Amino acid sequence: MTIAETLLGLLEPAPRHGYDLRREYDAQFGERRPVKPAQVYATLGRLARDGDIHVVSVEQVGGPERTTYALTPDGVTRLERWLVEPEAHTPYLQSVIFTKVILALRSGRPAERLLDAQRTAHVAAMRELIRRKSGADLTTVLSCDFTIFHLEADLRWLEHTAARLDKLAEELAEEL
Amino acid sequence: MSEPLLHATDLHLAFGPTKALAGAGIEVRAGEMVALVGSSGSGKSTLLHCLAGILRPDSGEVTYRGARLDTLSEEARSKLRRDEFGFVFQFGSLVPELTAVENVALPLRLAGAKRRGAETKAREWLERLGVLEVAAKRPGEMSGGQGQRVAVARALVAGPRVVFADEPTGALDSFNGELVMEELMGAARAQGASVVLVTHETRIAAYADREIVLRDGRVTSPMVAL
Numbered sequence: 001m002t003i004a005e006t007l008l009g010l011l012e013p014a015p016r017h018g019y020d021l022r023r024e025y026d027a028q029f030g031e032r033r034p035v036k037p038a039q040v041y042a043t044l045g046r047l048a049r050d051g052d053i054h055v056v057s058v059e060q061v062g063g064p065e066r067t068t069y070a071l072t073p074d075g076v077t078r079l080e081r082w083l084v085e086p087e088a089h090t091p092y093l094q095s096v097i098f099t100k101v102i103l104a105l106r107s108g109r110p111a112e113r114l115l116d117a118q119r120t121a122h123v124a125a126m127r128e129l130i131r132r133k134s135g136a137d138l139t140t141v142l143s144c145d146f147t148i149f150h151l152e153a154d155l156r157w158l159e160h161t162a163a164r165l166d167k168l169a170e171e172l173a174e175e176l
Numbered sequence: 177m178s179e180p181l182l183h184a185t186d187l188h189l190a191f192g193p194t195k196a197l198a199g200a201g202i203e204v205r206a207g208e209m210v211a212l213v214g215s216s217g218s219g220k221s222t223l224l225h226c227l228a229g230i231l232r233p234d235s236g237e238v239t240y241r242g243a244r245l246d247t248l249s250e251e252a253r254s255k256l257r258r259d260e261f262g263f264v265f266q267f268g269s270l271v272p273e274l275t276a277v278e279n280v281a282l283p284l285r286l287a288g289a290k291r292r293g294a295e296t297k298a299r300e301w302l303e304r305l306g307v308l309e310v311a312a313k314r315p316g317e318m319s320g321g322q323g324q325r326v327a328v329a330r331a332l333v334a335g336p337r338v339v340f341a342d343e344p345t346g347a348l349d350s351f352n353g354e355l356v357m358e359e360l361m362g363a364a365r366a367q368g369a370s371v372v373l374v375t376h377e378t379r380i381a382a383y384a385d386r387e388i389v390l391r392d393g394r395v396t397s398p399m400v401a402l
């Protein structure tokens with residue numbers, strides 16, 4: 001997740017301080033990987049240095065100092081550019097599984113077993129996500145769907161590979 | 177552990193030279209949702225048809241509630257299917273000449289219920305599945321998603337102990353497919369019915385408690401409930 005641009009997006013509606021931003025970031029996007037406080041403050045510092053946000057006020061009520069930030073016009077431009085920019089394809093788990101399959105076959109180990117184990121783990125993860133979707137709000141449903149459809153793609157690859165293991169083993173044996 | 181509701185052992189069935197089942201076996205417990213998965217020709221639909229008493233295996237045994245099902249006469253199996261089972265198929269589940277409400281009322285009417293009572297109950301089910309607005313329409317006048325929801329209502333209206341669903345989402349887009357699955361599984365669970373689901377989509381299979389993978393007419397990985 002690109003923390004800088006996400007913080008810009010969260011700051012756009014109204015000025016806020018770091019603690020508040022971190023809480024909202026975690027509530028909306030940080031389920032699997034909450035953001036560390038130090039990351040938020042360091043990122044806000046960089047954004048301020050680059051002129052994408054500016055300090056509106058610094059106040060101290062009992063606890064630590066709270067700095068409130070707001071977006072600058074440059075920050076809005078950066079956010080808008082980022083929103084419409086297509087994201088690069090993310091390499092997924094297959095590459096690791098692929099390496100395992102090749103190494104297993106090259107060493108004469110049963111690759112079916114690792115594919116089956118991976119499949120079981122993926123299906124279990126999918127089942128859990130489907131359970132979580134039941135009766136959940138749309139934000140949660142769509143967030144779960146994102147992972148479900150990626151798991152589905154992985155599973156399809158696992159099935160294709162499982163069906164061609166013998167051929168793959170033959171091909172690898174010729175190469176060695 | 178309780179006795180399985182449905183139990184099949186060492187089923188063999190060939191269509192001419194093609195072996196559809198080559199030693200498949202399965203157990204389904206009361207209230208359990210089981211998905212049969214596998215590639216085309218793996219035997220998953222044939223296994224479902226044998227479990228439901230639609231096809232008779234060449235050899236092997238199918239028992240339902242402790243009694244042999246595969247040795248029953250065609251008439252007895254037909255009665256069993258009507259009284260105890262519900263069905264949802266990929267296409268053509270509904271009678272094209274009947275309206276949605278008449279289709280859903282059909283299992284009740286076949287069991288001897290009076291028309292008015294059967295149709296009242298059918299309407300309740302259509303409402304529950306969010307398709308009351310198509311009550312007076314015939315299958316040709318409904319969308320694929322509406323038709324499948326009507327088919328789910330018909331499968332469940334008579335309170336079956338087992339629902340057999342063969343590619344129930346096969347003709348639907350992924351969004352409508354999910355809606356149908358949620359409704360099918362939710363309604364079956366609420367009634368305590370077991371579901372035997374055939375699908376080639378893992379995402380759809382994941383709605384079940386457990387999946388059975390078939391390859392070349394055999395069960396390859398009887399994965400336990402997770």
